[in-house]
Amino acid sequence: MINFITKVITFIGGLYFFLEFILPKKFSIFQSEIFFGKYHDQISLSLVLISCVAVGLGVINILTIHGSVILSKKSGFSSSLVLILSFFFSLFIQSASWINKESHLSSWKDLDAISTYVSKAPDTSLEKLDNNLKIVLENNRTPEGVSKESYLLFISNLRKELEFNLNTNKDIFPTSLKEIISNKISEFKNISLREHEKMLANTFYERSEKVILNGLFFPLGASMFSLLAFYISYAAYRSFRIRSLEAACMMLAALLIILGQIPQGSMYISESLPEFRLWIMENLSTPALRAIAFGSAVAGLSLSLRMWLSMDKGSFN
Amino acid sequence: MKFTDRHVVFILVAICLSVPIVMGISTVPAPMKTANKAFDYIESLPEGDSKGVVVALDFGPGTSAENKPQAKLVMEHLMRKRIPFAVTSLYVLSTPFLKDLPQQVAKDLEKENPSLKREYGRDWVNLGYFQNGTIFLQSLARSEDWISQIKADVNGTPLEQLPVMKSFKNLKSVSSLVELTGLTGVFSSWLQFFQTTEYTPVMIHGCTSITIPDAFIFFSSGQIRGFFEGIAGAAWYEERIKQSYPQRVLNYAQSVNTGTSFAQLMIIFIIIIGNIKTYLGWRKKRSE
Structure with a gap:
């Protein structure tokens, strides 16, 4: 039964992607319009899920094979031990570094939301922006990498600029005002992030991640490949004979x-x-x-x- | 330890490769029609073009010796002409390059001439690594609005906040694709799927020396406008940049190319030695 279901799913999957590739976006059959591939992006996400399952499968595989070698102390168990320890160490460092970065980015959510609102808001609703900025001030969540004082000062300056343009400078085109505010926010964020990134780079997790990637993984990968130059040269010397x-x-x-x-x-x-x-x-x-x-x-x-x-x-x- | 032929060959290769790189020796590279075509195309783009260029860095540490200089040279050329570009990849090991290479090139240019200051978000954007290459490329090519599809850059910044994204609304707003890789599978994914029936961006390719013959198939068919033939192609591209910008002081590819050219000459030499050795051995055997 499982074999049959697997075969059916494989066939339907193949048929869908085949049709999706060859059919036009929109076509009509029996006077009804069909949008084939309307949910293609969502369906494609299933492949991402399968990749995630494959990662889990790989981890289980490594642990089962090398774990059994370590437990039974078979020959080469020291290499397996190094592999398992390196795996857990780099997993821990990379995860910790990722959590660090994510928590830092999420602290900027309020300001990002304002910026998104500005770029998408219809011209008539710009007055509401001031209210949104007020809410940000009331929320009192200072993003990481910037002092509370400078953050509050920046928001209040932004409000002042907005009020000035909306009340006094009536001639300003709403899209120009949107651009002014958007640019101010992104400039503030860029400067603060640059400073904070420098600070983050000095934390233990970031430095360890750098050592693992830039100090070990990349040079070792490049060395493995560069060995080819030596072996190919020697192979050419040994076997390239003009005999025919x-x-x-x-x-x-x-x-x-x-x-x-x-x-x-x-x-x-x-x-x-x-x-x-x-x-x-x-x-x-x-x-x-x-x-x-x-x-x-x-x-x-x-x-x-x-x-x-x-x-x-x-x-x- | 017995000193064998193998040790001699290894030492010779090490010397030939390392001396020009360490000493910074560089010779004028051999002209390459393929790199000329790539250079002429990018040079023909208008300064400060409103259309963007997608630069796909699909390489890891294994082929970075050839692909990294190619990437730096293309980015340098685009930055000099102030053409906005987006870096992305379908190959997970390239993620550090996506961040570091444009920054490094921007820094080098600013050092050469402070008026050439280029900034992240305004001149380039890092869209990061994308999983499921083929499927992702198909949906990206069809998408009418990249900003709402990709949503944020690699730092989590919403794309609508970045001014450079004005040049990356959808496929039609992209003039060309520069795809740098040693993986023929990834290259064909971009070639096949980064297009629609109505519009195909011009494609420039950067390959490794091993995949040059594969790239020629698509060059002669016109599917790629021009390409970098490994490090030799990158070195000639660098020569063309030097000719166009005489004040340039950077050296990204020519030292490495000089190193590999000496190594290749050395390989010819040792093949000849190997054949002479075999011939002498064969003559000695016959006389006995």
Whole structure:
């Protein structure tokens, strides 16, 4: 039964995304208008949910496999221990840092709401803005990163400016007034946030996050990839032997491509080398690669069809 | 420890790569038609264009040696021409680059000339990382109002508060897309789905050296206007920027390109040595 339900859901899902891609936004059948894909964004969110489930599955998988290695003290248990500890440590640091940032941002909600109100409010309701600013003052919630005095001063100045423009400066165009107020709020927020970010960067969680990401993760990732340069060079030295005509052709093409793209080729050998390289890329390499791409696209299509129609034996049997 | 051929090759590669980078040696790169096309297109955009450019940084630390200079050069060019841009990504590992690279370029430009001061929110916006690439791109391309769809920037600031968002109302308000990645899957997602039947923004691509042949397929078909062929393409783009802005003092790609060019020459040299060695061994065996 579960197999059957899974197959049906897979088929309906595939059919929906296929139709959504090929059908126009609006079309009519039997004199009734159909908006296919009206709820596409909401449906697409289901994929985000599936990704979240996949994260949970990954965590359970890591804990089960490496946890059992640690508990039974199998060979390589020290590596598993390092992995689990690093996982929990970085999870803790990143979460704490994220909570820190979020709590900081949420303290700016009042001012953000005012700014959103200003940009969306109809021109006639600008008088209400003053009331909103009064509520902000009464709420008495000072955002993080700014002193209470300067915040209150800023809000009262904003009110004064608004009152002045609405009562005295009657000629001002409402959209210009909106822009003035919006700019003032965003300028105040930008300056305060910049200062506060500097302060936040010195907290323990932020510094630890920086060490994990900029000090460990990124250099290690780059080092892993850069090792390729060494291994490829050695592999070329060991195995690139001109033993046949094909190998000679390949060597010649490689030589021309390399010399055509490095500065020394056009500087010391011939200025037309880059042109020659381009000719090889456009007229020899591209058609061959395009043929391969077509082949793999057709193969991909047949694979997708098999998955969509649940014809792959391995999936459910 | 026995000193073998492998050690010699590794040491030679390390020296060839590191000396030009550490010493800041740079040579004039080989001209690249693909980078020329990319440069000419961005140069042709009007100064202070009202249409925005989306810069997708879909790379992590693995390919940052090639993609990072490309990203910096495009941002520099856009900032010099005061063209508003939005940075975003479909690749989670690129999130620190989204924040740091534009800031770094803005800082460098301001250092070069204080009148070139560029600010977050007015000249560029960081839309952050988006999950579910293909699906997200489809809905973004169709959306009539990006501000209400994306809602906030990476700092949580509502997008309507940022003046730069005037240039990013929807797909039609975007003149071009600059997509920098070493991942061909992500590249094809942007290529296929960041368009509608009525409008397709001009696409500029930055790839790694390994994916150059793949990018040529779309360049010759006209789907991408121009592209950076790895670090060599970035170096030539930098040369073009230098020619257009002679007061420029920055060096983002040319030292690295010089380093890799020496390493490539060294590879040719060791292949020749390897073949000579094999030939001598074969002759010795035959004479015995």
